[in-house]
Amino acid sequence: MAHIGRALELGGAGDRAAAREALIQLWDRVGGTGDALHRCTIAHHLADLQESVADEVAWDRRALAAVAELSDERVQRHDASLRVRALLPSLHLNLADGYRRAGDPARAREHLAVAAPLAAELPDDGYGTMIREAIARVGALLDAGSREPLAAP
Template identity: 60%
Template sequence: MTESSNINPDSIMAAIGAAVEQGRAGERAEARESLTRLWDAVGEHGDALHRCSIAHYLADLQDTVMDELAWDQRALAAVTDLDDERARRYHDSLQVRAFMPSLHVNLADAYRRAGNAAEARVHLSAAAADLDALPENDYGSMIRAGIDKAREALDSGSR
């Protein structure tokens, strides 16, 4: 069985994935526009998986740390409306608790760059609290390394 056989078709998630690939290909403005259109279509009270995913990826495409922080906050707010049942309707391996380290480390890093070390430490601690929910794969390793990198930057006083 291939990994893709566990993924249920979802046109919004497919559009999010396409926009993310645009961004990774260096088309940041186009990706940001695509994700913003998706956010507008889904709405602030739409499907929580869609809102969380869109906001999470939109944060990475912002030009200012304050805009990035606002989208990271939206992603965290959206995940509070998400449950494992909904996440697994998209992909049967997903659990909401495993989203938390990534969402919190992104907030920690944005707060650090915004000069709010205290709030950065709160989110860094929250990211570490759910590390056991991460899979033992490349994704889990990437998030663990991101937490270590954010902690080192925070401890060194980097902004």
């Protein structure tokens, strides 16, 4: 996880290409059958660093597939406060937004329909509020037929 954090620092500093390359190297090292928390985290962040919506959706799908193999026990070895169920709203939100931008409103709506009730279970804190507001924005953009990127609030 420390290596993933260092890769994300590159992206935070504006070097998306270096962050993407570092995460791809980590993905190759972990492999498609390695630790599910590492795969989910790497794929989730790699999705945000892609140049095309299709590639972004592919990485978001990998993240969602990996989370299906996670247990609360495993994520709590990393952070005692984490629960697998709390990861799902963000993963489904990302897929909903990706499918919306890719022009697949049916799949986008399917993932929003999963994300919204799960997000309602998140704590009423900054993270929970951010996810719930993003779900509402993606839903509004979907209703408007927009394929534009999701703007920050």
